[in-house]
Amino acid sequence: MRTLAPTKVIAVDGGGSRCRVAVCAADGTVLGRAEGAAANPATDLGTAVRHLRAAIAEAARAAGIPENANGTEIAALPAWLALAGVVNERIAGAVAEAMPFRQCRVSDDRPSNMVGALGGADGFVAAIGTGSFLGRQAAGRRGFVGGWGLQLGDQASGAWLGRELLARVLLAVDGLAPRSDLINEVLTEFGDPGEIALFANRASPADHARLAPRVVAAARGGDRGALALMRAGSAYLARALRRLGFGPNDVLCLTGGLGPAYAEFLPPAFARNLIAPRGSALDGAIRLALELAR
């Protein structure tokens, strides 16, 4: 039972490369910040928890929260942890249990990314970086499509574009897809198709995503291999937006490193009311933590 509205909240944005923590006042003013190491609990729960606790303690110190109070002051603050790799309640529960907070919400990184990009307003998001997901916020409700990772999803993402490009090179080698300048270039760079297959056996999503800017550039130049991929990615985005209920007056924020690149490939119905991202995933996590505290 809460008898007093909290005066501060804790917000965390974390993933495979780092985590960022903010301690904020009830009006959203940031009182203390910290950046820590990788915090993806699906990859390594113990490491993620260790990195999260260290960064949270550092942000608390920066916010002037007394260090030696047995964690009591920190534990009393409502906290929202938005972490890549929190794919279900099992993992969310494991992280929450390892945290000191009495009021704690652990989610994946889709809500924080969307809420940050939309600045808390209603609208649609297509978040397209190394991975991808789509989301909708409307009248206090949130819905999502995608975000399952490259092996089974992440359609239209940078990793997907890179991997599909390589798959298309091999189809072209087999005579099952047409050649194009980009396809010939990639084949020449790798030396032979076997080297492409070996690369893909070991490549991380980030490794594949390094090829994505070339797909975008070649598609802009009219390369038909690259255009086929951007159109396949756009078709997925359009299907997912339709599924989420996108209508003619809705705004769409194309965010992530590759989001804006899709603007010129999306059907006009979706590219009509584009808005720029208003904030980061950490900004979104701060809004979510404040919402939790309300």
Added chain:
Amino acid sequence: MRTLAPTKVIAVDGGGSRCRVAVCAADGTVLGRAEGAAANPATDLGTAVRHLRAAIAEAARAAGIPENANGTEIAALPAWLALAGVVNERIAGAVAEAMPFRQCRVSDDRPSNMVGALGGADGFVAAIGTGSFLGRQAAGRRGFVGGWGLQLGDQASGAWLGRELLARVLLAVDGLAPRSDLINEVLTEFGDPGEIALFANRASPADHARLAPRVVAAARGGDRGALALMRAGSAYLARALRRLGFGPNDVLCLTGGLGPAYAEFLPPAFARNLIAPRGSALDGAIRLALELAR
């Protein structure tokens, strides 16, 4: 310069789980056999070479080739090594260099599988197990499509069917593909979609392939999710066969653990002249080694 036709040849069939060696007389009679451990030079060249050399020495002993002749007798025999993972000349060359043979051919495992399945005769092969490839032998020439591995290819294979089933489950969760009994069953078994994504992040092709028999069985029972996958696999096979020049009078051998399952899903034009496999990949390697020696 060869002055005498060799009286024996060595044939090797190898891959990620084991290797098999046969020493044969010029008429194909097997004089000695051995089975060794994993020999995929793309995964681990040093280990593959060690396992190959051990199995070759054992087969030579079994064939009564004197052990202590500094390898001279073995080295004089023409050898064909057909190994999964030999995706290009770089890897073939590295293996050949580590072998004692003066006349040695190292290939991937497609020619041996095809020649074995066709018993050396002309025709077409669709080899569909954990992975997949298609091949044609006609008038002394051989051509292949596929065999690039699950990350970029292996369409229609067991691993591909399993992975595509899981991808389809997640599309159905997102409302982008229809539900079916099989899709609902798999979702219930995993518990939630996040567990499916986590499984796929770590699954080997063999892990995915374990789901394939259920796809085949459900498709036979009319499950529309499973049917969509078998039809997509069949469409790829039909395209690849057309590309290889399949004509109305040609024979097709559906081989590998899943090959025969495609018979009822292939267009009649391809399923008209089906033949059963006549021999194994080791039988094919023996034919290839004898061909090399001729």
